[in-house]
Amino acid sequence: MTLAPGLHHYLIIAALLFCFGLCAVLSRRNGIAVLMGIELILNAANLNFVAFSRYVTNALGGHIFVIFVILLAAIEAAVALAIVFAIYRHFKSVEVPQVHEMQG
Amino acid sequence: MRSPRYGKSRMEISQILHIAGFYLFALITVVAGFFVAFAQNIMRAVFALMFALFGMAGLFLFLHADFLAATQVLIYVGGVLVLLLFGIMLTQQMVEADIRTGRIQFAPTLLAMFIVLGFLLFLIFKTPWNISTASGFEETTRGIGTLLMTEWLLPFEVASILLLAALVGAVSIARARRPGA
Numbered sequence: 001m002t003l004a005p006g007l008h009h010y011l012i013i014a015a016l017l018f019c020f021g022l023c024a025v026l027s028r029r030n031g032i033a034v035l036m037g038i039e040l041i042l043n044a045a046n047l048n049f050v051a052f053s054r055y056v057t058n059a060l061g062g063h064i065f066v067i068f069v070i071l072l073a074a075i076e077a078a079v080a081l082a083i084v085f086a087i088y089r090h091f092k093s094v095e096v097p098q099v100h101e102m103q104g
Numbered sequence: 105m106r107s108p109r110y111g112k113s114r115m116e117i118s119q120i121l122h123i124a125g126f127y128l129f130a131l132i133t134v135v136a137g138f139f140v141a142f143a144q145n146i147m148r149a150v151f152a153l154m155f156a157l158f159g160m161a162g163l164f165l166f167l168h169a170d171f172l173a174a175t176q177v178l179i180y181v182g183g184v185l186v187l188l189l190f191g192i193m194l195t196q197q198m199v200e201a202d203i204r205t206g207r208i209q210f211a212p213t214l215l216a217m218f219i220v221l222g223f224l225l226f227l228i229f230k231t232p233w234n235i236s237t238a239s240g241f242e243e244t245t246r247g248i249g250t251l252l253m254t255e256w257l258l259p260f261e262v263a264s265i266l267l268l269a270a271l272v273g274a275v276s277i278a279r280a281r282r283p284g285a
Contacts, residue, residue: 003123004119004123005122005123005126005130005166006235007233007235008228008229008233009126009130010163010167011228012225012228013130013133013134013163015221015224015225015228016134016137016221017133017134017137017156018220018224019217019218019220019221019224020137020138020140020141020142020217021137021140021141022213022216022217022220023141023142023213023214023217024140024141024149026209026212026213026216026217027141027207027208027209027210027213028207028208029207029208030146032146032188032191032192032195033146033149035188035191036140036149036150036153036188037140037141039153039157039180039184039188040137040140040141040153040156043156043157043160043180046160046172046176047160047163047164050164050167050169050172051167053167053169054167054168054169054240054241055233055235055236056233056234056235056236057236058236058238058240060241060244060247060248060251061251063169063171063172063244063247063248064248064251064252064256066169066172067172067175067248067252068259068263070172070175070176070179070180071179071263071266071267072266073179073180073184074179074183074184075266075267075270077183077184077187077188078187078270078271078274079270079273079274079277081187081188081190081191081274081278082273082274082275082277082278083277084191084195085191085194085195085277085278086277086278088194088195094195096208097208
């Protein structure tokens with residue numbers, strides 16, 4: 001591993017971002033903060049895809065994958081925020097621990 | 105590369121700038137990601153997420169992914185982040201002045217985080233990556249367009265149907281129920 005940026009540097013950045021995203025997903029109380037953690041995790045995966053596409057396969061397949069992941073992240077944000085609004089109307093709160101009584 | 109005694113050539117200076125730019129964007133991304141996970145104020149977390157996404161776009165540029173960098177800025181910073189901001193502003197009770205967000209199960213989360221991080225770093229350094237020596241793409245937009253219209257045409261169309269379904273679903277979930285409707 002050298003000073004000049006190589007595959008390892010990008011993989012380490014992606015690993016750090018993944019862990020921060022994991023931390024946000026597991027420990028945040030606010031539902032929207034949990035969504036932000038999910039976005040961070042998806043971004044870490046994207047960075048891995050692009051780094052492998054640049055340094056290992058040298059083909060554009062990884063880029064196509066990243067486009068689909070970005071698209072799915074946008075869809076996920078829209079639908080999940082709609083669900084968060086529905087939860088907010090029902091429970092008057094978006095705190096995750098208060099929403100444990102989900103049945104019927 | 106010339107020896108240092110002839111002074112720094114243009115090539116070396118541009119290389120130094122390249123490396124410095126990479127570390128700048130990497131630092132922005134990682135520090136902003138840290139604040140997304142650990143900031144107390146949720147508005148600060150959202151703006152940290154914005155910096156993380158911008159830094160990620162910069163890293164995409166360093167990986168010769170120009171189209172993806174533009175897409176990242178347009179969709180994430182322009183779309184997803186505005187959506188998240190709307191979500192926060194609409195769901196905070198304005199009576200409680202400070203928009204703080206507490207945390208649950210903090211110690212187990214940190215433990216899980218460090219275990220996962222150690223495992224990932226172990227894998228990254230132990231795996232013999234098959235690194236190619238190619239110098240990267242000159243420009244990617246034409247290649248991505250060709251691939252999307254030939255090899256990945258079916259996933260592309262399915263994704264558009266998925267977008268339509270998500271649009272309808274999001275509207276129907278988020279709409280306030282009218283009594284009797």
